Amino acid sequence: xxxxxxxxxxxxxxxxxxxxxxxxxxxxxxxxxxxxxxxxxxxxxxxxxxxxxxxxxxxxxxxxxxxxxxxxxxxxxxxxxxxxxxxxxxxxxxxxxxxxxxxxxxxxxxxxxxxxxxxxxxxxxxxxxxxxxxxxxxxxxxxxxxxxxxxxxxxxxxxxxxxxxxxxxxxxxxxxxxxxxxxxxxxxxxxxxxxxxxxxxxxxxxxxxxxxxxxxxxxxxxxxxxxxxxxxxxxxxxxxxxxxxxxxxxxxxxxxxxxxxxxxxxxxxxxxxxxxxxxxxxxxxxxxxxxxxxxxxxxxxxxxxxxxxxxxx
Amino acid sequence: xxxxxxxxxxxxxxxxxxxxxxxxxxxxxxxxxxxxxxxxxxxxxxxxxxxxxxxxxxxxxxxxxxxxxxxxxxxxxxxxxxxxxxxxxxxxxxxxxxxxxxxxxxxxxxxxxxxxxxxxxxxxxxxxxxxxxxxxxxxxxxxxxxxxxxxxxxxxxxxxxxxxxxxxxxxxxxxxxxxxxxxxxxxxxxxxxxxxxxxxxxxxxxxxxxxxxxxxxxxxxxxxxxxxxxxxxxxxxxxxxxxxxxxxxxxxxxxxx
Numbered sequence: 080x081x082x083x084x085x086x087x088x089x090x091x092x093x094x095x096x097x098x099x100x101x102x103x104x105x106x107x108x109x110x111x112x113x114x115x116x117x118x119x120x121x122x123x124x125x126x127x128x129x130x131x132x133x134x135x136x137x138x139x140x141x142x143x144x145x146x147x148x149x150x151x152x153x154x155x156x157x158x159x160x161x162x163x164x165x166x167x168x169x170x171x172x173x174x175x176x177x178x179x180x181x182x183x184x185x186x187x188x189x190x191x192x193x194x195x196x197x198x199x200x201x202x203x204x205x206x207x208x209x210x211x212x213x214x215x216x217x218x219x220x221x222x223x224x225x226x227x228x229x230x231x232x233x234x235x236x237x238x239x240x241x242x243x244x245x246x247x248x249x250x251x252x253x254x255x256x257x258x259x260x261x262x263x264x265x266x267x268x269x270x271x272x273x274x275x276x277x278x279x280x281x282x283x284x285x286x287x288x289x290x291x292x293x294x295x296x297x298x299x300x301x302x303x304x305x306x307x308x309x310x311x312x313x314x315x316x317x318x319x320x321x322x323x324x325x326x327x328x329x330x331x332x333x334x335x336x337x338x339x340x341x342x343x344x345x346x347x348x349x350x351x352x353x354x355x356x357x358x359x360x361x362x363x364x365x366x367x368x369x370x371x372x373x374x375x376x377x378x379x380x381x382x383x384x385x386x387x388x389x390x391x392x
Numbered sequence: 393x394x395x396x397x398x399x400x401x402x403x404x405x406x407x408x409x410x411x412x413x414x415x416x417x418x419x420x421x422x423x424x425x426x427x428x429x430x431x432x433x434x435x436x437x438x439x440x441x442x443x444x445x446x447x448x449x450x451x452x453x454x455x456x457x458x459x460x461x462x463x464x465x466x467x468x469x470x471x472x473x474x475x476x477x478x479x480x481x482x483x484x485x486x487x488x489x490x491x492x493x494x495x496x497x498x499x500x501x502x503x504x505x506x507x508x509x510x511x512x513x514x515x516x517x518x519x520x521x522x523x524x525x526x527x528x529x530x531x532x533x534x535x536x537x538x539x540x541x542x543x544x545x546x547x548x549x550x551x552x553x554x555x556x557x558x559x560x561x562x563x564x565x566x567x568x569x570x571x572x573x574x575x576x577x578x579x580x581x582x583x584x585x586x587x588x589x590x591x592x593x594x595x596x597x598x599x600x601x602x603x604x605x606x607x608x609x610x611x612x613x614x615x616x617x618x619x620x621x622x623x624x625x626x627x628x629x630x631x632x633x634x635x636x637x638x639x640x641x642x643x644x645x646x647x648x649x
Contacts, residue, residue: 131490132490133489133490133648134648135648152494153398159490161486163486167482167484167486168482169478169484170482180408183405183408184401184404184487184491185492186398186399186401186492188400226487
């Protein structure tokens with residue numbers, strides 16, 4: 080897929096001297112979902128804010144659909160929709176009017192049929208005449224999405240779309256994003272919820288201290304960094320790992336009722352079959368086994384630790 | 393959308409601002425009508441009883457242009473400053489900064505709406521004054537031209553105040569501490585020629601005097617300063633304010649980080 084967003088050596092230093100972004104370069108393909116992960120203050124929102132026009136970069140360039148965001152800002156902005164992190168809505172305006180207003184700002188002719196379609200898809204049509212101050216938090220967030228989609232953007236930025244919302248609503252948001260993906264909208268989202276990135280994103284970018292540590296396909300990242308863990312539950316407790324099994328990296332639980340074995344999921348041989356055979360030979364009865372892949376959260380923490388260790392060295 | 397001015401964007405902002413006005417139409421109109429009536433009672437009836445006429449114009453009629461100017465200045469500044477400050481306060485300003493509207497669209501939308509509202513209220517005051525005094529307008533075209541230019545000039549000033557303000561207190565302070573005194577000292581209720589020579593010279597340093605003088609000329613053909621100077625003063629104000637707003641948007645001062 081061709082790149083719809085091209086970011087080259089983007090930097091931002093605030094007047095206070097804080098470096099929010101440092102030499103960030105990446106391309107985002109049309110139709111993909113990219114999740115930007117990083118701790119608070121990593122530079123995720125700054126990156127989004129520069130592309131959308133809220134923050135002026137101090138170096139580098141960004142092109143959206145081939146249009147430079149500085150020189151050709153009108154054409155670039157027409158392609159973009161932004162759902163901000165904070166819920167910001169005019170309290171006395173009705174849902175339909177506020178969405179109409181945003182469409183007008185983007186220079187589009189009125190099209191209530193299209194707006195009805197958006198509001199229905201976000202379960203807001205019944206609330207179209209309600210003032211935004213009367214809506215629940217989840218509904219307000221959906222109104223922000225409806226506004227961001229009102230001019231049919233090719234790229235949608237979702238800045239922490241599920242921050243502070245309950246589990247049910249979070250799932251609902253995921254469905255909305257999935258629907259947008261089907262419509263071919265390119266989506267860039269920032270999130271603290273690693274589960275969210277893992278569930279939705281085609282690629283994941285990790286940002287820390289203004290630097291882009293990596294951008295990789297989600298599955299590849301999980302495969303490459305994801306360790307697997309085998310838990311072997313025993314029928315009778317052990318006092319210690321038998322000498323015959325020493326050197327296999329087994330860890331005995333404090334209650335002696337389970338053994339943990341870490342292995343590399345990508346390796347040709349996991350060593351599980353041999354381990355189970357050796358356990359049987361040693362007369363140890365196995366009650367159950369379970370495997371678990373390390374979560375993206377663990378991958379993420381490990382990446383940050385690696386980057387910080389490199390910095391320290 | 394052409395790559396020039398995004399007119400649908402201007403229309404969207406203008407319409408959005410006017411809708412806010414119409415949502416509270418009775419409050420918007422009742423308040424100036426009530427205060428104008430009070431001005432007529434206090435200044436027209438009480439003081440007018442002592443001052444029969446100014447340069448041959450009955451005092452009650454003489455203060456009508458001043459009252460309209462007082463209203464148009466206050467309304468223009470407050471409508472435009474609140475119009476742009478409220479999105480900053482509520483956080484919805486981001487919409488204007490990320491959409492394909494630039495300084496020209498935002499200014500035309502907000503200032504156009506603020507000036508339109510102020511003119512509507514000023515005309516309602518003029519209509520109200522007909523109930524109290526007989527007012528004859530000598531130059532109706534110039535009356536509307538002064539009204540329009542003044543509304544635009546002070547809406548631009550209000551817009552700058554709204555962009556500058558970081559709190560509701562700051563939003564109030566300029567209209568309260570600067571605009572209202574300038575109007576009262578600008579000959580809203582008297583002619584500068586009624587002042588002693590020294591104070592007449594001081595009064596002529598007040599830019600609002602030129603607006604009121606020109607506006608009053610359009611009603612009665614009487615002016616404290618030449619009409620051309622009045623027109624030039626308000627035109628200069630419009631140009632300077634436009635330049636300041638353009639600079640604010642170009643640098644992102646108090647808008648973008």
